[in-house]
Amino acid sequence: MxxxxxxxxxxxxxxxxxxxxxxxxxxCCVALYFSASEGFPNDKEGGRACAHLQEDFTCTIHNSLTDKGLKGCTAYExxxxxxxxxxxxxxxxxxxxxxxxxxxxxxxxxxxxxxxxxxxxxxxxxxxxxxxxxxxxxxxxxxxxxxxxxxxxxxxxxxxxxxxxxxxxxxxxxxxxxxxxEDNRGEKNTSSRRKKVGGRFDFIGADLRKANLRGMDLGGALLIAADLRGNSLRNTNLIGADLRDADLRGSDLTESLFLTQTQVNTAKGDRNTRLPAWIKRPGTWCK
Structure with missing residues (x-):
């Protein structure tokens, strides 16, 4: 398509x-469970306010979340x-x-x-x-x-x-x-050779720069720290895929299926990464 x-x-x-x-x-700063290991300020139980939440519901460290490496906060939508x-x-x-x-x-x-x-x-x-x-x-x-x-x-x-x-x-x-x-040009052997973790394709840390992923079903796939530089993900189903620290520099996601802002916020990209019109380019990608 x-x-x-x-x-x-x-x-x-x-x-x-x-x-x-x-x-x-x-x-989100009160209802959710927080874990420092997942990029939040500290460990916090659900239902308890974050220590940085003020009475007017603003955050005392909002402007420094990126500098502090709090990816859990910056990625959340x-x-x-x-x-x-x-x-x-x-x-x-x-x-x-x-x-x-x-x-x-x-x-x-x-x-x-x-x-x-x-x-x-x-x-x-x-x-x-x-x-x-x-x-x-x-x-x-x-x-x-x-x-x-x-x-x-x-x-x-x-x-x-x-x-x-x-x-x-x-x-x-x-x-x-x-x-x-309609666009089934995905490299089927690429996915079929991959092991699954809990029913999800495991591409953790994989070099996928030359893999043909167009038209593939990567729903729920583990793409953590995968190298996708310069790849085309047009008509690739990405619903629920874990893109944390995936390298999307120069990749084309303009027609990827079911991509969310949260997924993009957790990945790495640059000015040359092509995104769907409804997805905002993270500020860190423009530096």
Whole structure:
């Protein structure tokens, strides 16, 4: 599938799926479990505020996260779930002023983030030209998923998120297969020779500069510290792939499938790395 076979990108589609920390209650800095070994300031239990979170929900070290090497913080994305929970679900009432709702709010935030992540993938799928029946299925599932994000806190906390994710994954896999079949020039032997870890392809530290990865299914693949310099990942399924410290300098990801900002934030790249229009180039890649 060439770029011409994809629909024009509409920035408005991603408007509500981008972080807006100014309208959040620092939920990611409280609700989540932290580990210093994973690039966070310190070890922290879920539900306990980070030591650097201030009463106005700003971070005392935000401007020095990169200098301090806190990759966990700089890579994290909530897909806009934070402001949705803060301003829509809880109508601007924060967990500090209403401590009795704090634990529920943190649980709702976790569920909302998953729903918004699904909306991110479904929104990208809208940019792919497809048959009318699949498009209708996609639009129905998008509407259903978005409707779930407007449930009240009680309904959200009791939502069977795994069941809904299974429905979304089934459709995404179907769409991915259709796209990859049209551009099935992936080097099948490359993946078939690789061992799997927990059902995921293991490309940790692999030199993939000359591998033909176009049209391959690398969903969930372990690409940690893999060398992908100058490679083309067009129509390559990257959903859930671990790209931590993967070298993407000069690589082409303009038409890769189901790439997220979080994945890009954890990788290495430069000015010559080609990214989809909806992905922001990390500031460190421009130096």
């Amino acid at each position: 060439t770029y011409e076979n994809r629909n024009p990108w509409d920035k408005k589609l991603y408007k509500d799926l981008e972080n807006d920390c100014g309208n959040c209650f620092g939920l 909530c897909f806009g779930a934070g402001q949705k929970v803060a301003q829509v679900t809880y109508k601007g009432q924060d967990w500090m002023k209403s401590p009795e709702s704090a634990q529920q709010m943190f649980q709702v935030f976790s569920i909302m983030r998953q729903l918004h992540e699904m909306l991110w993938y479904l929104t990208e799928a809208l940019c792919i030209k497809m048959s009318l029946d699949i498009k209708n299925d996609l639009e129905r599932l998008m509407s259903e998923t978005e409707a779930l994000t407007y449930l009240d806190a009680g309904a959200l906390s009791g939502l069977d998120i795994a069941l809904h994710r299974d429905k979304v994954n089934l459709l995404l896999k179907k769409i991915s297969k259709i796209v990859r079949t």
